[in-house]
Amino acid sequence: MNEKSLFEQLQYILLEQDRKRNRQMADKVEDIQSEVSDLKEEVQEIKEDVSGLKEGLEDPEKFEQKVDPYVKNRITDLKVNFQHYFGHEVKETIKTELEHSRDDFIEALYPIIGQVVRRYVKYSFDGFLENVNHRMSSAFSPKRWANRVRAVFAGVSGDELLIQESIAQAKIEEAFVIHMDSGLLIGSYSSNNTTDLDMIAGMLTAIKSFVKDAFQAKDQGELETIEYGNYRILINHFHKYYVATVLSGMVDAKLKERLDVHFMEFSKKHIPDTIGDIDDRLFSSVSNKLKKSIQDFEKSTK
Amino acid sequence: MKSISKKIILTGSFCVGKTSLISRFVYQRFPFNYQTTLGVRIDKKLVETGDVNVNMIIWDIGGEQTQARVPESYYLGSSGVIYVFDLSRPSSFYNMANDVEFIRKKLPKSPIIIVGNKVDLLDERTLEEVKSILPIEPDFYTSARVGNNVEDVFLKLAQAMI
Ligand SMILES: Nc1nc2c(ncn2[C@@H]2O[C@H](COP(=O)(O)OP(=O)(O)OP(=O)(O)O)[C@@H](O)[C@H]2O)c(=O)[nH]1
Ligand SMILES: [Mg+2]
Numbered sequence: 001m002n003e004k005s006l007f008e009q010l011q012y013i014l015l016e017q018d019r020k021r022n023r024q025m026a027d028k029v030e031d032i033q034s035e036v037s038d039l040k041e042e043v044q045e046i047k048e049d050v051s052g053l054k055e056g057l058e059d060p061e062k063f064e065q066k067v068d069p070y071v072k073n074r075i076t077d078l079k080v081n082f083q084h085y086f087g088h089e090v091k092e093t094i095k096t097e098l099e100h101s102r103d104d105f106i107e108a109l110y111p112i113i114g115q116v117v118r119r120y121v122k123y124s125f126d127g128f129l130e131n132v133n134h135r136m137s138s139a140f141s142p143k144r145w146a147n148r149v150r151a152v153f154a155g156v157s158g159d160e161l162l163i164q165e166s167i168a169q170a171k172i173e174e175a176f177v178i179h180m181d182s183g184l185l186i187g188s189y190s191s192n193n194t195t196d197l198d199m200i201a202g203m204l205t206a207i208k209s210f211v212k213d214a215f216q217a218k219d220q221g222e223l224e225t226i227e228y229g230n231y232r233i234l235i236n237h238f239h240k241y242y243v244a245t246v247l248s249g250m251v252d253a254k255l256k257e258r259l260d261v262h263f264m265e266f267s268k269k270h271i272p273d274t275i276g277d278i279d280d281r282l283f284s285s286v287s288n289k290l291k292k293s294i295q296d297f298e299k300s301t302k
Numbered sequence: 303m304k305s306i307s308k309k310i311i312l313t314g315s316f317c318v319g320k321t322s323l324i325s326r327f328v329y330q331r332f333p334f335n336y337q338t339t340l341g342v343r344i345d346k347k348l349v350e351t352g353d354v355n356v357n358m359i360i361w362d363i364g365g366e367q368t369q370a371r372v373p374e375s376y377y378l379g380s381s382g383v384i385y386v387f388d389l390s391r392p393s394s395f396y397n398m399a400n401d402v403e404f405i406r407k408k409l410p411k412s413p414i415i416i417v418g419n420k421v422d423l424l425d426e427r428t429l430e431e432v433k434s435i436l437p438i439e440p441d442f443y444t445s446a447r448v449g450n451n452v453e454d455v456f457l458k459l460a461q462a463m464i
Contacts (some may be wrong), residue, residue, distance in 0.1 A: 182380065182381075184308075198307070202361065203344050209375030278306065279304055280306075
């Protein structure tokens with residue numbers, strides 16, 4: 001037996017352990033080395049990527065080219081699936097917003113809606129009135145029968161003839177420019193030499209103020225039309241005066257509107273900004289211009 | 303001659319003779335039967351004052367126990383006021399000082415003529431008694447029935463306005 005000294009033996013045992021460790025270490029180092037080289041490669045690749053990106057960022061066109069497809073994709077996705085992604089949230093937000101600021105909404109919308117509704121009702125009502133007036137007058141007037149007879153010769157229906165006539169009939173009988181407070185006549189026009197225009201002007205003013213007082217016109221509303229018999233009086237308000245036009249025949253909304261515009265122009269051109277004494281000079285100058293302006297208006301409607 | 307338009311009002315208690323005064327002045331007539339004025343009635347008359355003609359647009363306002371009850375808009379733009387009371391009916395002038403004060407505040411620039419009407423109903427002694435209890439001395443004692451002083455009331459107002 002190869003007698004090894006105990007020392008040797010012992011050393012061996014000890015070294016055996018060491019040797020093992022060394023081998024393990026060597027293996028590990030090898031592993032690490034290969035890992036490092038792998039990492040190095042990766043880093044190189046990343047470096048290249050980054051520099052590519054950098055280039056793209058510095059050149060917006062290139063960047064866009066790169067990013068565009070992704071963004072587009074995302075947008076189409078959102079478009080298609082928006083309801084699905086956010087529908088609930090949007091609904092909730094709107095609901096709570098509306099509940100929280102109910103008053104604000106109402107306040108903001110009220111005048112608009114109010115005006116729209118009022119206008120609508122007014123015009124519908126006017127239309128309705130026109131309709132009724134027309135039916136009443138045609139149903140009860142002997143004219144209808146006369147028209148029937150004439151229509152046989154003219155080759156149109158009696159009602160058609162009646163409608164044509166009543167539209168043609170709309171005529172300005174009288175017009176007044178009236179001082180707002182005092183009801184004094186600033187100018188007037190009459191197609192049939194009516195006297196007492198002064199008094200009519202005063203009465204119109206009294207009626208107007210009666211209506212205003214009676215209804216306590218909260219919204220600064222003013223009387224705009226008066227109807228009596230076959231006449232209709234349209235009133236256009238300006239700051240210090242108003243214009244009242246007495247019309248006979250069928251007055252429709254379109255004619256009304258045209259008159260509005262007409263008197264607006266007239267007022268701008270022919271009525272002095274400050275009205276002092278209402279004397280005969282002012283009266284005749286305004287009256288003359290009024291006459292001419294109404295004749296022009298009637299010509300233009302024919 | 304130059305003429306100038308002016309709005310005037312006749313006001314005061316009911317049944318004192320406002321409508322009658324106007325009727326006398328404008329149409330030289332006196333209506334015997336009483337028809338109360340509802341709201342307002344409008345008349346006109348050209349009054350010659352010498353320099354200028356005044357085209358008077360006369361607002362005859364339905365009588366009210368106090369002026370505070372007259373619709374605001376009737377005063378608007380009025381260049382002159384005729385305040386009428388009935389000499390034969392004390393309740394028509396008891397409140398006169400307040401009324402006149404009220405009108406003055408409403409129309410600070412407009413002349414106010416104060417008229418005691420129906421003077422024909424009072425004998426001289428009674429008239430003196432009434433005069434002694436009137437809160438304000440009127441500018442004129444008139445009779446719409448007989449015609450005393452009626453023209454003068456309107457003429458004086460016309461002159462005061464121009
Ligand atoms: N005796 C007499 N009666 C008068 C006089 N003036 C008016 N009357 C009468 O008094 C009544 C009332 O007259 P009106 O002129 O209608 O009175 P008013 O002030 O206009 O009355 P209201 O419109 O109700 O405010 C009528 O019966 C008239 O005849 C007058 O001067 N003398
Ligand atoms: Mg009266």
